[in-house]
Amino acid sequence: MSSEAHAVHDTTTGISNNKLLMWAFLGSECLLFGGLISAYLVNRSRFHTGPAPGDIFDIPFTSVSSFVLLMSSLTMVLALSAIQRGDVRNNRIWLLATALLGSLFIGGQVYEFTTFLREGLGYTTSPFSSAFFTLTGFHGVHVSVGIVMLMSLVISSYRGTLTKKNSETVEIVGLYWHFVDVVWIFIFTVIYLVPSPTS
Amino acid sequence: MSESVAELNPNGAATQPLGAYSRPKGGGGWRDWVTTVDHKKIGILYGATALFFFVVGGFEALLIRLQLATPNGTVVGADLYNQIYTMHGITMVFMVIMPLAAAFANYLLPLQIGARDVAFPRFNALSFWIFLAGGLFLNFSWLVGDAPDGGWFAYSPNTGVTFSPGHGMDFYAIGLQIVGIASLISAMNLIITVLNMRAPGMTLFKMPVFTWMILVVQFLLLFAVPVITVALFLLVFDRNFGSHFFNPEMGADPLLWQHLFWIFGHPEVYILILPSFGIVSEVIPTFSRKPIFGYEFMVFSGIAIGFMGWGVWAHHMFVSGIGPISVGAFTLSTMFIAVPTGVKILNWMATMWGGKLRFNSAMLFATGVVSMFTVGGLSGVTHALSPVDTQQTDTYYIVAHFHYVIFGGALLGFFAGFYFWWPKVFGHKLGETLGKWNFWTMLVGFNLAFGPMHILGLNGMSRRIDTYSPGFGFDFWNLFATIGVFVVTLGVMFFVINVILSARRARGLPPEPPDPWDARSLEWFSPNPTPVHNFDEVIEVSSLDEFWHRKWTTDEDGRVVRKATAAEVCQAGDAEGVHLPSPSYWPVVLAAGLPLIGLGLLYNLWICVPGTLLVLVSTYAWVFEPPDDPDGPFGHGHDEGDDGSHDEDVPGDGSPAGQEAGSVE
Amino acid sequence: MGGLLRFIRRAGSPAALLGTFLGLVGCASDAELDTLTPLGPYARSIDALSDPVFMVAGVVFVIIFGGTGYLWWRFRDDHSDEEYPEQIHGNFRLEILWTLVPTVILVVIGVFTIATLADLNSSEDNAMALSVDGESTSWEPEVVVIGQQWWWEYRYYFDGLDGVDLSDPRHLPPADIVTANQLVIPTGEEVELKITSRDVIHSYWIPALNGKRDAVPRRVTDWKIAADEPGVYFGQCSEFCGLSHSRMQMQAVALSPTDFQAWVDQQLEPVAEPTDPAAVAGMAIFETQCARCHVVDGVNGPHDDKPSKGADLIANAAPDLTHLMSRTTYAGGIFNLYEPDGSLDRTQLEAWLRNSPAEKPAVAEDRRGMPAMGLSEIEIDNVVAYLQTLGASPSIEIIAATEVE
């Protein structure tokens, strides 16, 4: 995070390369998650002898953790807004808050997974279970990578290298973070809220 | 002059400036090649690697043909045969045609849009090294005697652990995963390069058709690679962690794999062909001395092919039992891809119409594409008709189809590109006499080899069979095809000899003067071979075929008359101290970690540790490495050209800011 | 004659044209798998579609090839003048024209294609009268076709398939007839196939009778075949299915309705107890060694009280040998059971029993394919003697027809 961000007018479109890179990446990620979600949907009623999705989902619990993730998008955008104003301190606080909410979400996921495991839904129980854990696991990994990036920003903020000048870096991490949130909005509705088959 | 250059071109000794390396720069030796972030060197690396793998894949093809030359062949056994044809398919598709496209794209695309480098030079190096790592990882499976044997499309459940208990399919899944990362990175990089690094005045519709086709291909990669990524992840998890995505015993449906594979796989075939279409669209106009006929149509048909390519994948599944309605829908969508492709063919022919055709080797290969691809395209249309395809699918008729489109379309196109751009890259032309031998032996041999496969297929010979019995009418044409391949091999040899002899002949001579072909696009503004900084000064673009328009104009009678010689128009290539990105070790180090992680998954998780360490350390180092080394030979400096302000404006001066994205990801 | 005709038609396919000038060799008079010689209504309707399409392709091919050749010759730079060619940038009308013309051609082709597709996927009610165990029933010809590594099983349910649970092909309800590799059908009838698989994906294909259709585990796909004339029609598994994919072949034997009835009667016949001492000894070996995989009615099959345990194989099934002798080919249709004169091809059968993986690659240690049984030569003789008691041999015409070469 050291390079002097080149002035934006360098590029033909006037858009920064980095931001475009992130958007291209997110466009690509749509097909990744789409594939995983489809793999889940075609398998959701193939639960073999194991628990069915409708039997095992704990909607109230997941609603809370979804809400947590949703709110982390707010803190993220507030962090960006702060750094764009040059408010390094608030930026740092909001970044930390975002990372914290993200971790809370991951904690919730770990809890959910262990509960499922106890109730007899292991990774290898059925096509449904494999698809469920793979999809939510991929999402969880994305969130975790996001947390690592947020923490790197926090560290560089403490070292004083995160300033208004490179607010774009915060913006880009933010884009990634919001995307991961948006994916969860999809997953939460389609996988949890839409009634699932029961055994 | 570095040793590795000499390697590429054994006889191009030190006196002859080669490739990207026209000016001596500090360092030198192999380190330059390993650490380079120069898009031209990376392009050369891609090309050399692809040609190496072409010999590997070709050798596998020779074994296939020897085995099938006679009924009840005994050259290899069933098990080995299955590995050979699988690796042949994978090698040719992922390690020959795709990297050849990357080679041309890397070298030429920045030049054609008047840029100094790609948007993210280090990412560019990274994608090459990751590709190489993936290719070596895949071929490492030969050394452990356990190469993939499930066919290149690896239909489940045959590729699950139950039916493929060895490590072969793990090599397949992890190897392609690695190669896929490389494609994805390079796709994002090139897209942003095209969108953001164009010379002033170069609007999208002033870009050469080649640049356009590469752009379309990168979008196809951007969206198609994640799909196979998903498929491969699921396969790896099934095989290594006991999940049940493709396990019918637990109630899963094996057709899921087919959908995921072909959603990627069909766009993939256009990924293979469009770069070649781009090359042909540069070569034919140049050697016809006419602009491309219907530029907009050419561009839009390319885009249309790219789009339509997403809606046809199930034509590979006509007999999978997906139901008549789906089959009917995919039949229709597939048939109409012939329309935009036909536009291209006919526009090329119209470009030649009324021109003055010079049949240099490049032009021969390009016109070879026009006719040979058509043969493959037409057989493609016959199997687009699903009822007919039920007789054709999985026979040699299909094998004939795709070799006509891939060899006759893609590969011949790349050879046209070799002959056309060789002076640009290496400073000397390839010999014309040998070039013509190269072309005719390849063309004839290829038709002898693959033409009879149509007949074999219609006679009912299934593909992927390691042997066949006499009495089915397969004997004659199989032998015939095998003989044909030896003619192809001869053709490839002519090419190799040509490369060597041309380099030797050029030794000690000054490099090729500018504009050897009376060409039309921006890359020819710079001298041959391209200097390391590409362009001395920014080119202001005001029309398509800018280079041509600087040389020629029309007089009152509408006749084309020269207004400047190429030497006047071209740049001298002697600008100094141009701001360029600095080399870096981290791309190659990072890439080296990936195959180790792969091997760890297969053999012993401990091997993952050094692999992961390599990746983590190099990522960390990457992030904190200044993209510009102030002390380095490529470091800060200022253009001393007449207009000092240029330095800031040079589009694509390897904008180091770009690399920060590396830090956030 | 027919060969020439076929050749001309085949030459309609674009690249075969290339082959044409290479000589008139290889007209497939002995091409048993030829896709352009339809011998039943469905294959014929495919052929009727492909013929004109090959013609259209041939015409386009000639236009493009001829055009390119003409351009080469007409516009080559012969250095006769120094004139620079006129810079034509395009012609919108022309381009629209060659967008529309192919579109129109394809629309026309598309209409016929969809019609053929609908035809191939329709099914008609065509019950045939059949006497089963002396009772006359009406049977809608339908056969369950099951692929596994690397052979085909056929099951006939004369009471129809309603209520027959095919969802688990490894545990199918007992059928009236179970046979392998050689499918027997009546001529002139639409025979519906319910195709599935016990392990990986295979593809069922008798080119002369219809196109192919994959056998997918967990799926039962519908397909149909029909033959005009009695005869033997060859086929090949055409989806790569592992090691011995190339050796997974099959045949369809079409019999006239009377012969078909005779075949059914024969198959429903219980097996005779062997009397010959060698065969008795062979039966003992069979019971201890072979019956863990192979079924013979009366030994371990449904006609016996013992339910079939299923084979010691991933596929859970090995060919039912009850009427082995009534087929002319075995082991995935790659060996002939009989010599052309109608006598048993002993050498091959003995070799098979001696060490089957040497005759046909298999992955016996992974329970895929038949393992080497380690029998002594005497045991082999006895087993062969026993196998010879299983079913009656077919007519000499059929034996002759299954010879290739």
Added chain:
Amino acid sequence: MSTEAAATNTDHEHPTDAKYVQIAILLAVITAAEVSTYFVDIGPVLIPALMVMMVVKFFYVAAWFMHLRFDSVLFTRFFVTGLILATAVYCIVLTVFEFWTGG
């Protein structure tokens, strides 16, 4: 997307923090409504209602938090292309699997 899709430079006016909070509240309310469908039976409109709410949430996050509303349309194009492609392609896959009809 918004009608006056914004200028192509990044020096645009950002919404105020208050605006962000407002949007977050809106998102929270929608989420509450979504979750309530789990407790209250709303009959056959359930799935369409869920889909509409999901899309609205998705849209708000993308448009406001990800600034698509204000940023270059190029970003929107990248993202929407991926989105549409993914939706179309995978919906076809699900259709071929008879997901909608077969449950």
